[in-house]
Amino acid sequence: MSAAVHDLAAAPAARAPARLIRSDDEAIEVAAALAERFREGSAARDRDRALPIAEIDAFSASGLWGILVPTAFGGAGVSYATLGRVIGLIATADGSLGQLSQNHHFLVEILKWSASPAQQAFFFERVLAGDRFGNALAERGTRTAKSWATRIVPDGGRYRLSGEKYYSTGALFADWVVPSVFDEDDRRAYVFVPRGRAGVEVVDDWNGFGQRTTASGTSRFTDVVVEPELVVPTHSAAGYTLSLPVAHIMHAAIDAGIGRRAYEELLDYVRHSARPWHETGLAAATDDPHTLADVGDLSMRLAAAEALIERAGRVLDVADRSPSETAWAEATAAVFEAKVFAAEVGLSAATKLVEHAGSSATRRDLGNDRYWRDVRTHSVHDPVRWRRHEVGAFRLTGKPPLGYAEASRRYRNPGRPRL
Incomplete structure (x- = not known):
C-alpha cells in the first residue's frame, strides 16, 4: 500500500450539529441502532480497506462521541459501565469504528482530569458540537512506549x-x-x-x-x-486520574464486542450453512457434540467477559465518585481482569467461527477472518501477560497495579473538585 499524505490545510467539511444525548439509556439505544447500520458493509470495508468516512460522520453526529462530557458542562456524563456497553455494541458491528471512538473518549478523559476550567469549557463545547479528537501518542525508536522524543x-x-x-x-x-x-x-x-x-x-x-x-x-x-x-x-492535574483504566475498559469492550459478533456469525453459519462431517453419521451440523460444547463454552465465556466489563465500569464509577487510594487501585485491577479475559475470549470466538463453520467459511468474500485479525491486532497494543501479574500482586499482597502507581505519582492530589 502506498503512503498517501492527506492535505490538512483546509478546515474540516461543515457538518450538522451533533445530537445531544442526555442519559445512559439514550446512549445505549443510539449505539444499538448505529451498530445495526454499521454492520452493513463492514466486511467489504475491511476487504477493500475503504475508510469509514461516512460512518465516522454519522457516528459523531449521533452524539455518542460526547457522552463523557460532564453534566456541569452540558453533557450526559454517562457512567463508565455505560461507556463500556456503548463501545462494545459498536465493536460488534465494526471493530475499527469501536477503536476510533475509543481514542477520542480517552482524550476527553484527559481533559476531564487534567485541563483547566477554561480549557474544559472550550473543548467540551466543541465535543458536544461534534468535534473529533485523534491521538498521536506512540513513537518508534525510543527505549519504551512511554519514552517520547516529541x-x-x-x-x-x-x-x-x-x-x-x-x-x-x-x-x-x-x-x-x-x-x-x-x-x-x-x-x-x-x-x-x-x-x-x-x-x-x-x-x-x-x-x-x-x-x-x-x-x-x-x-x-x-x-x-x-x-x-x-x-x-x-503533571498539574487537579487530582487523581482515571484516564488509564478508562482507556483500558474500552479496549476490553472492543475485544469482547468483536468476539460477540464472531460468535453470532458462528451460530448463523452452523445453523444454515455448515454440513456435518460425513464420518459421524449425524443428520445436521447442529447435532455435532463438539460444536455444541464449544458453542456452550463460548456463550458462557462471552457472558462472563461482558459481566466483568460491566463490573469494572461500576467499580470505576465508585472510584470517580469517592476517590481514595484503595478505590483507584481496585478500579484499575478490575479493569485489567476484564481486559485479559476479553482478549482471550475474543480470540477464541474468532478462531472457533472458522473451525466449526468449515472450509467454506474461509471464503474471502465472507470476511470471517477479520474477527481474528482485528482482535489479534488490537490486543497486542498492551501486554495482557503483564496484567495478570499486576492483578495477582494486588489481590495477594495489596500492591497497586503498575498503571495505577504511575498515574498516582503523576496526578496525586485528593482535592480534585467533582465535575
Whole structure:
C-alpha cells in the first residue's frame, strides 16, 4: 500500500450539529441502532480497506462521541459501565469504528482530569458540537512506549511543537490531532492541535493485517505554532486520574464486542450453512457434540467477559465518585481482569467461527477472518501477560497495579473538585 499524505490545510467539511444525548439509556439505544447500520458493509470495508468516512460522520453526529462530557458542562456524563456497553455494541458491528471512538473518549478523559476550567469549557463545547479528537501518542525508536522524543519549546508567549508519531488512530478523521509531549522541564503534556494548523501532516501509511480501516498511520509535527491554551499539562492535574483504566475498559469492550459478533456469525453459519462431517453419521451440523460444547463454552465465556466489563465500569464509577487510594487501585485491577479475559475470549470466538463453520467459511468474500485479525491486532497494543501479574500482586499482597502507581505519582492530589 502506498503512503498517501492527506492535505490538512483546509478546515474540516461543515457538518450538522451533533445530537445531544442526555442519559445512559439514550446512549445505549443510539449505539444499538448505529451498530445495526454499521454492520452493513463492514466486511467489504475491511476487504477493500475503504475508510469509514461516512460512518465516522454519522457516528459523531449521533452524539455518542460526547457522552463523557460532564453534566456541569452540558453533557450526559454517562457512567463508565455505560461507556463500556456503548463501545462494545459498536465493536460488534465494526471493530475499527469501536477503536476510533475509543481514542477520542480517552482524550476527553484527559481533559476531564487534567485541563483547566477554561480549557474544559472550550473543548467540551466543541465535543458536544461534534468535534473529533485523534491521538498521536506512540513513537518508534525510543527505549519504551512511554519514552517520547516529541517536545514543545517556548517561543515568546507561545510554543513550538516538533516530533513524529506512529499508530495515530483517529488522526486522519479528526478535527484536533493530540500528540503527547514533554515540555522544556521534561514534564508530560498533551497538545490539542487544530488539524489544519501549518506544520501538521497525517500520513495514511497504516498497513496492519487487522483493524485495517482505523488509518492508524503517521502524524508529523514540524515547528508547529501552539498557543498555551492548547497545552494540557498532565503533571498539574487537579487530582487523581482515571484516564488509564478508562482507556483500558474500552479496549476490553472492543475485544469482547468483536468476539460477540464472531460468535453470532458462528451460530448463523452452523445453523444454515455448515454440513456435518460425513464420518459421524449425524443428520445436521447442529447435532455435532463438539460444536455444541464449544458453542456452550463460548456463550458462557462471552457472558462472563461482558459481566466483568460491566463490573469494572461500576467499580470505576465508585472510584470517580469517592476517590481514595484503595478505590483507584481496585478500579484499575478490575479493569485489567476484564481486559485479559476479553482478549482471550475474543480470540477464541474468532478462531472457533472458522473451525466449526468449515472450509467454506474461509471464503474471502465472507470476511470471517477479520474477527481474528482485528482482535489479534488490537490486543497486542498492551501486554495482557503483564496484567495478570499486576492483578495477582494486588489481590495477594495489596500492591497497586503498575498503571495505577504511575498515574498516582503523576496526578496525586485528593482535592480534585467533582465535575
